[in-house]
Amino acid sequence: MMIHPQYDPVALALGPVEVHWYGLMYLLAFAAAYGLAWYRSTKRDNWTTDMVSDLVFYGALGVILGGRVGYVLFYQFGELLQNPAYLFKVWEGGMSFHGGMIGVLLGMLYFARKYKKTPFQVLDFIVPCVPTGLLFGRIGNYINGELWGRVSDGGYNWLTYFPQAAPFDVQQLQANPQLQELMVEVNGQYLLPRHPSQLYEAFAEGLLLFLFLWWYSSKPRPRMAVTAVFLLGYGISRFIIEFFRQPDADQGFVLLGWLTKGQMLSAPMIIIGFALLIYAYKRGIYDWGKQAAY
Structure with a gap:
């Protein structure tokens, strides 16, 4: 690590x-x-x-x-x-x-x-x-x-100890004493392994x-399709990676005990992106290429 x-x-x-x-x-x-x-x-x-x-x-x-x-x-x-x-x-x-x-x-x-x-x-x-x-x-x-x-106990080689997170690591240890075996001391600070x-x-x-x-x-794509793919790609990526990212200390989990603010803001991007992609191909308007509409 x-x-x-x-x-x-x-x-x-x-x-x-x-x-x-x-x-x-x-x-x-x-x-x-x-x-x-x-x-x-x-x-x-x-x-x-x-x-x-x-x-x-x-x-x-x-x-x-x-x-x-x-x-x-x-x-x-x-x-x-x-x-x-x-x-x-x-x-x-x-x-x-x-x-x-x-x-x-x-x-x-x-x-x-x-x-x-x-x-x-x-x-x-x-x-x-x-x-x-x-x-x-x-x-x-x-x-x-x-x-x-x-914090992760997965033992992955890329897990990282963040000295900047020391106060939060101590808080997590107090709430979850079983994490004691994961903690290391670095320059007088007690740190837990975290996902980078x-x-x-x-x-x-x-x-x-x-x-x-x-x-x-x-390649030629229907108008709106590229934007839709961006919304889908970012929304899905952010939503998944939020499961590995520490929620903001002043926010925590905002819904259902597991949904973060980042996931709450990304979910509409996924929905809108999916709807736009379907609509784009249904309309079939191209701005360049053989089927371009002028």
């Missing part, structure tokens, strides 16, 4: 200027999205590099604003009611994928209106570029030692989803 190395959160320091790993992951995510979208624009009619620049800008704005607002509304609403200024305390951290997704959707709707395209023409074009951002984001979570997984769920998510929601979406969207 591994011990999380507790990386310095600052990736690069140039005098008073500090570049944090998580900020660097965002930069890499936006750069990858731009590069991939630029490449896709060379393979599609009615798309230009200027459009791609605008598209990525609105998407980045949606991720940052929507991610922060979504985190506060979905996970820290009580704190917001007590202190509305908490919404603007971005230096304290806190981003939500589902909030970021809503922010990106609003940005894409504005882009579609500006360039006189349908919303799904825009979404089908850009969503294959999104999973790389999820990949970098989850790697950033792992580097920061946050959003760790649940950040890496599970990086692999499933990031790498695998990207590879599948890139392949799927490389």
